Amino acid sequence: MTQHTTAWRTTWALLGFMLVNFADKAVMGLAAQPIMDDLGLTREEFGTASAAFFALFSVSALAVSYLTRKVRTTVLLLVLALLWAAAQLPMLWSAAGFGTLVATRVLLGAAEGPATPLATHHLHGWFGQRERTLPTAVLLTGAAAGVAVAAPTLTLVIDRFGWRWAFGVVGLAGLVWAGYWALRGAEGPYAPDSPDSPESKYAGTVLVPYRRILLSGTWLSAAFGAFAAYWMLSAGLTWMPDYLEEVAGLSLHQAGTVVTFAALANGVVLVGHGLLVHRRSRPPLGAGTGALMCLAAGAVALFALTDAVWLKVLLMLGPMALANIVITVAQTACARITPAPQRGVVLGALAFVYALAGVLSPLTVGRVVDAAATVEAGYRAAFLLSAVLLAVTGLLAVWRLRPERDGRRLADGRPDADRPSWALDAAPEATSGPGTAFRP
Template structure:
């Protein structure tokens, strides 16, 4: 049964943006969970006697099951309500943080809990986006997607000074306990208030039969279910979006893991100044995401394609971010480094919005959750590789500052390549038309 325009309009008005706000908090807690290890990194390495390579391995453990979980759980969106999946994830990742409160918990417990945390958080972004798209039609998705991702930046921005204070006052173990309690609080609110949107696909409904092969009782060919999953994933736009998100995941993971240690160890910044700098960088990401979403909505209202980049090509944004990464870690006084972190370096963030809306445009509604999960799962491999590779680069250098410079030259090159590929191949409307996937402008 398909909802009428009137039904959807009535359901959209009271429920869409309140749901989006809850999901923003969901993403905020999600990224606070990710940020806690990097913020507590110097204290953890000092107390447990870890090298940067060992610490990088602990951070990479977060992504050990991240991709598989993102893919597997996203495939369940055809059978299990996304409200239930999101609640289960929040409970699981909150529980994963609490064992680090034990005074005797060491590297083994840290790695085990990071693996569990990654498995619980892997599907968070795609399932949250899938749930959000049950409330917003294709034409209106760019702004709410940007707002959803702002939650990620807000999580880091709020966590950086707050958890730095917790670490200083109560020790690094209570930083893990704090984010665990925050996750449980969100889960309680979600359990009471969440429900599915009017555009959500019907649970358990079989995929639409293929035209020309299945007929109804009268012998009339039934509707085309759209392209198979393999063709969607192999489209140039999805491949380009996936690689761009891979590069951004690499950058995000590198920043969460190594920026606090770089500022504190290599540059000699205090713990308080480091926390404020990380928060400022995250607020800049949030500002860029919101600006991109508002400009994209304005461009769409004037007749542009939904999800278009309004402030330059994908190559321009990612290459500016790459240049800023070089400036932060290779040259310039401290004030210039901070300026680059809070300015051009944040321009990489909108590519995550573009990647989500691109995949949602090309995938029919009944395949949307699976496509989003697979793309996020594969692109998040960048988060697995980044801490380990960059940790080895830094450890292999004669001094930490030199190692960080080399590591971020590598990151800059990856961002620049991703930007070039995005400019050449990111054409969601063209690929959607080629695959025969209609838009969702009229619910």
């Protein structure tokens, strides 16, 4: 089997990894109503259980980013998949209640926090720099595809076997993937060496104080924008099925179908945006991304205010999906302003900020809905809050998201540095001797 074939086999395997990852996330939202009915939970209590998923999410992402210096990513990915299964299968036990639900969501979040960066890191070990765009796009579609596959499948499972078996199915899927990976997973030929090694291509790179990077306009606007988008994403995963049933009047099957197509729309938007950016050498990150966020904010506000179900569905399948673009752009922009050896920590800090939305959003929405005079009024207020967050951070992105400018300033303090920040990355097969300075 050729290296190219093995590389793409690894890509499809990691796509499966991401499918399981996001199916794990979606199960709570899809089973929201039967869980609350069976366990006697209020929406605030259910929101607490959903928010528990993110209790250790960002902390584990940072911790594992340091482990990659000592432990092969093949082993780390296997451990994560096994932990996912361990976190889901206990809910099959008929006596498992609210306490078990919260505990297992904490464990699942700790195991899923590092999933996306670790999978991307491993995938890039199989492709040279110029070949990474397409496989990375395939990997990232796993987020949308995972929800799209999970929604109809788990809805059927819930209908026929009960909500506990929805947890069982995703737990078993994690075990199946882990078994395959134990047999076929391997490190790629472009797996990076340790930047601490004297032989590393990054040896001698001039580092930038983290304080300067994290206080730059680009990092701050990227972090706040990703926070707002993740707020909307987390609220949707947790509460959208319940909203579609309780407010829009859809059946469980209809709600699952809408969630499926909305997830597919998210995937189309992300891939389409990625292909568009790939064709442009210098995309207008600040203005373009900020404008898309403001458009998404308007769509979310209209979604909250309109009574037309067809319009709500149409907004979910298009304009509202634009909010997710900033999560990808934020990572790209922060990578551009950061020296390669420091990139993992900076991106980990970015994940730490936007993952806070995963804690706050489900809990806040649950409290707002429970405190309102009616369920409909509560959800309207919650969605309008999301729209305000997207609009404010979108305007901030227009103003301050300037990776080219900030990359040059961080490099040498001069706005007319010789090389643009997008030229920072060295291809894995390239070499550079000691004394190489950080040139964005």
